[in-house]
Amino acid sequence: MKRHVTLWSLIVLAVVMLAPFLVVALNALKSPAEYAADGPLSFPDGVYLQGLIDFWVRVGFGQKLLNSVVISGSVAVLAVVISVLNAYALGIGRIRGRTWILVAFLIANTLPQEALAYPLYFLANETGLYDTQLGVIIIFTIIQAAFGTYLLSSTFVGFPHELLEAAYLDGANKWQTLVRIVVPISRPTLGVLFVFFFIWTWNEFFLPLILLISNDTQTVPVALGVLQGQRMMDATMTSASALLGVIPAIAFFLIFQRTLTRGITAGAVK
Template identity: 35%
Template sequence: MTSRFERGVTYAILALFTVTSLTPVLGILSTAFGRQSSLDTGFSLPDGLNWGNFADAWSRAHFGTYLMNSVLVTAAVVTATCVLAVLAAYAFAVMRFPGSTVLFYLFLAGLTLPQEALIVPLYFDLRHWGLTDTYWALILPQTAQSLAFAVFWMRAYFRGSPRAVIEAARIDGASSWTTLWRILVPMGRPAISTMVVIVFMWTWNEFLLALVMVSDEAHRTVPLGLAFFQGQHSSDTVLLAAASVLIALPVVIVYVLLQRRFIEGMLSGATKE
């Protein structure tokens, strides 16, 4: 058992990290609620909750269009990644076929390749096929990039699943498809939720790919829209802070909704006892 002193030190360290993490968030929020004519930034308390700053930033930056683009791209990437990762990970973890080990390590190689090294040849390939300035130029590369982690993550879960459950399903006459979708997937909701949150954050915050692949305003995502908005309102820190809060809000909402399963999946290492 830990002593009272050790618990006190632990709580003090946790409190220190909490304050450090929340400091920039509080600074952005205090700026976002300030008056647009004010020159104060950071931690000066606003003279009121100026909710109109968010509406002003929304209308000036055309975030309605950008938000719909980000929702469409993110939903497509998360859905495609989850389905493909579950299928591929189940094959690598449970099924046996020639070349499975080589193919799995080929997937893992995707974790070692930096996006900056691939963005230029990827741009020319997509331009050759006429896919630049389309949603496919954002969906396809991000799905491919996310699959490396997603397959690795879900394979760890499937390998840690009770073998007795899989064998019992096979004895009862269940096919591989039934075993996967009726037994393993419901059991693996924490692992899948963790994967969904991580892929969602990666896709929603993606900037470089959108910057290179998209040149027309109709297909801009919110991170790219914020960059252009910053260029136009570089001195208006209140509107910039309000726009930043609007962009970060969907990620916060998704995490809050899935936080219990996300933490459960992270702590368990995506495995089942």
């Protein structure tokens, strides 16, 4: 009985979560005349793709999509690498002042982006990185790596010392121990961090809005916000923009869902 209740509860929850996405998809595939006549909850009489095409052309969505992929992918890879190196020193190396360093990383994660906006703008402008993808990649790599370092340090503290001692007795140095022992065993956790870092960076809006002002450097969320702020879209095109904006993130999540599942399962087993 409890299993049936749990199953139906999950089904209802899934329907509630998917309902807004389905409404957006329906409205993106109907013409403005159908939307005005039948409302947002009606099914379209046919597949109307002109809204998607008009939005793609008006925004230059292909370039924005490439920008988001480059920035999010670069940040995810670099943040995971830096997190591993930091956490290896803090969690396994047990350097002096480890606790205070972790407290600093924790405080950095709690700072609102509004407090970082002007300092980051000033530094980017002074270093010539303002309105460049490289500047945004560096900033978000540091932000995401702060969280990754804090999380992995807690994980590496409980790393089996027998494996480390065996590697040391076999003549492995610290770098070889990291690459051949620590990273392979921690791969599920690192995969989870990679997925989270990619999606979190993809959805970022506030700092990219400030740091990326050129049309050629903007990401997908910034392009959507700027175009909607100019009130240049009808309801159908607005739905098309929302659909195109969320599909890449969903596709990435589905591609790496096994990685995410293995990481969560490995953490549960430990």
